[in-house]
Structure formats: C-alpha cells, structure tokens
Amino acid sequence: MPKPIRISTPPPTFEKMARSLRIPKTRQKELFAWAEEAWRRVDAEDQTRAKIKADPQEMPKNASAAD
Amino acid sequence: MPQPPIDLNAVFLNIPYDEEFRSLYIAYIVGLYQLDLVPHLASEIPGGERRLNRILDRIKSCRYSIHDLSRVEMSAAPPATPRFNMPLELGMTITWAKLYPKRHTWFLWESTPRRLQKSMSDLDGTDPYIHSGTVEGVLSELRNAFWREDAPPVKRMLQAYRIVESNVEDAFSRAGTRNLYAKSVFKELCRYSLVLAEWNRRMKQKGPTA
Numbered sequence: 001m002p003k004p005i006r007i008s009t010p011p012p013t014f015e016k017m018a019r020s021l022r023i024p025k026t027r028q029k030e031l032f033a034w035a036e037e038a039w040r041r042v043d044a045e046d047q048t049r050a051k052i053k054a055d056p057q058e059m060p061k062n063a064s065a066a067d
Numbered sequence: 068m069p070q071p072p073i074d075l076n077a078v079f080l081n082i083p084y085d086e087e088f089r090s091l092y093i094a095y096i097v098g099l100y101q102l103d104l105v106p107h108l109a110s111e112i113p114g115g116e117r118r119l120n121r122i123l124d125r126i127k128s129c130r131y132s133i134h135d136l137s138r139v140e141m142s143a144a145p146p147a148t149p150r151f152n153m154p155l156e157l158g159m160t161i162t163w164a165k166l167y168p169k170r171h172t173w174f175l176w177e178s179t180p181r182r183l184q185k186s187m188s189d190l191d192g193t194d195p196y197i198h199s200g201t202v203e204g205v206l207s208e209l210r211n212a213f214w215r216e217d218a219p220p221v222k223r224m225l226q227a228y229r230i231v232e233s234n235v236e237d238a239f240s241r242a243g244t245r246n247l248y249a250k251s252v253f254k255e256l257c258r259y260s261l262v263l264a265e266w267n268r269r270m271k272q273k274g275p276t277a
Contacts, residue, residue: 004214005131005172009075011103014265020105021258031258035266038230046226 071128073170078104079125079132081156084248088138090232091198092247093256094205095133097228100260101206101267102213104131109156111250123159130171131213132160137178137200139186154187174212176205202228219267227263234259 018028078099082092099106107129112121126132134157141147157173164171175195177183183195196212198204206224235247238259242251 004211007102007104007213007215012076012105014261014268017105017261021254021261023258023261027258028262031262032266035230035262038263039226039266042226042229 070167070170071124073130074105074128075130076103076105077107077129077131079107079129079160081109081132081134081153081160083135083138083150083153084110085138086247089247090202091135091137091200091205093232093235094202094228095135095209096253096256097231097260097263098206098209098224099213100257100264101219101224101227102209102215103264104213106257108248108250108253110248111253119159122156123163126156126160126163126171132171132173133176133212134160134173135176135198136183136186136195137176137198176208223267227260227267230263231256231259 023031080095082088082095096106107125109118109122109125112125134153136153136157139150139153141149157175160171160173164173175183175190175193177195177197178200180195180197183190183193196208198208203221203225206228207221210218210221210224235256238252238255239245239247242249242255244251246252
C-alpha cells in the first residue's frame with residue numbers, strides 16, 4: 001500500500017483560483033447558479049434511485065423498466 | 068541556481084491524451100478539485116520553447132505529480148509503437164524529485180497491480196495506486212493518496228464527476244473545439260470542477276439549513 005501524503009497546506013482561496021482560471025464575476029455568478037441546480041438534481045436522482053432499490057414497487061409511473 | 072517558486076497545491080498530471088482515457092481524465096480533474104488541489108497538464112503550457120523544457124518547467128512548479136501508466140501500451144495504428152511519453156516524463160520527474168526531495172513528490176498510478184512489475188521492474192519497491200480503470204477507483208485512490216481530514220466522501224466526489232461529465236458538450240461548445248485535452252476545454256472542466264467544490268464548501272460552512 002503506497003504511503004499517503006497528508007495535505008496540511010491551506011487550500012488557496014476561491015478568489016485566487018477563480019483569478020487563475022480567468023473566471024469573471026458574471027461567469028462566477030452563472031456557475032454558482034448552475035452548481036446549485038446540478039447538485040440539487042443529482043441529489044434528487046440518487047434519492048429516487050435509492051428508493052427504487054429499497055422498494056422496486058415504488059418505481060415512478062413514467063420510468064420504464066429499461067431505465 | 069535559484070529555483071522557480073512551487074505551487075503547493077498544484078498537481079501535474081502525466082496521463083495519456085486519448086478518447087479511451089476520457090472518463091478517468093475527467094475523474095482526475097474533478098477529484099483533485101474536490102480535495103482542494105489544482106491539476107495541471109502539459110497541454111496548458113504555451114508554445115515557443117522546446118516542448119520538453121516546457122514540460123519540465125511545469126513539473127518543477129508543481130508540488131506533486133501523478134503518473135498514470137495504465138495505458139502505456141502498443142498503439143493500435145500501424146506501425147505498432149509503444150507509447151513512451153509518459154515513462155519519459157516520469158523519468159524526468161524522478162530525477163527532479165531525487166535532486167530536490169522537499170520540492171516534489173510523485174505518485175504512480177496503474178490499472179492492475181502486476182503491470183508495473185512487468186513494464187518497469189526498475190521501479191520495484193514503488194507501490195502504485197491501482198484505479199482498476201474505473202472512475203470510482205481514481206476518486207477513491209486520490210482520496211487515499213492526498214489525505215485530508217475534511218475530504219468529501221467518495222460518493223459526493225462521484226456525484227461531482229457525473230455533473231461535470233454531463234457538461235462536456237457545453238465545455239466543447241464554449242471552448243470552440245472538441246479536443247478534450249485542449250487547453251481551453253481543460254480550463255472549462257477546471258472551472259466547473261472548482262465551482263462545484265466551492266459550492267460544497269460554502270454549504271458545509273453554512274451547516275444544515277433545516
């Protein structure tokens with residue numbers, strides 16, 4: 001088993017990383033709105049999947065067996 | 068001779084630039100941002116100077132490097148030729164880290180445990196991280212290699228991967244190219260990955276809202 005490296009250096013600030021990636025303020029706003037929606041969507045998908053796994057009878061009516 | 072400053076959170080990715088590697092490439096980018104690290108590629112480096120010099124300069128500026136040798140194999144297109152770029156860059160890195168061990172740490176990654184012993188027996192005694200050719204393998208091994216107390220769970224990292232993967236087409240259209248490894252596409256993938264990681268961090272700081 002390789003030896004892990006313990007990362008203790010504080011992470012660079014978001015502002016610093018956004019500057020190095022050249023993300024202007026307006027794009028940052030867009031990206032945060034996108035991220036919020038994307039996280040919400042994957043959380044919802046995973047919850048649905050978990051429910052179906054726990055109780056296959058609960059499969060939503062619009063979901064086909066091939067899904 | 069004075070050495071260039073090192074970026075303590077920077078990780079140089081020595082990986083194959085091919086379509087078959089697509090999902091693992093995205094997993095490396097997403098996973099490193101999830102761990103507050105910043106990936107770098109040779110393709111980011113502007114032209115001008117000799118390519119090898121530019122790659123070495125990039126390696127020297129990064130505190131860490133990952134050398135994924137899982138696709139060191141014969142090319143499919145004739146004439147069948149082994150791919151030597153990754154071992155070459157690994158060799159340069161090993162020399163650099165031998166000279167300046169406090170400035171650089173390198174990691175080897177493979178798809179199966181025994182391949183390395185066969186392909187590079189000189190590296191006997193070096194344990195590679197084994198990703199088994201899967202996204203989950205890359206993410207969980209990244210978490211093992213770069214240990215942070217507050218690292219997100221692999222499940223969350225996998226979700227971030229799914230989000231970025233589903234936005235690759237958008238990255239292509241923003242970058243104006245369908246070359247996944249082009250600097251402009253790489254930067255787009257970095258932007259998505261950074262903001263997803265930052266959004267998580269902010270939510271964690273806020274705590275549960277209910």
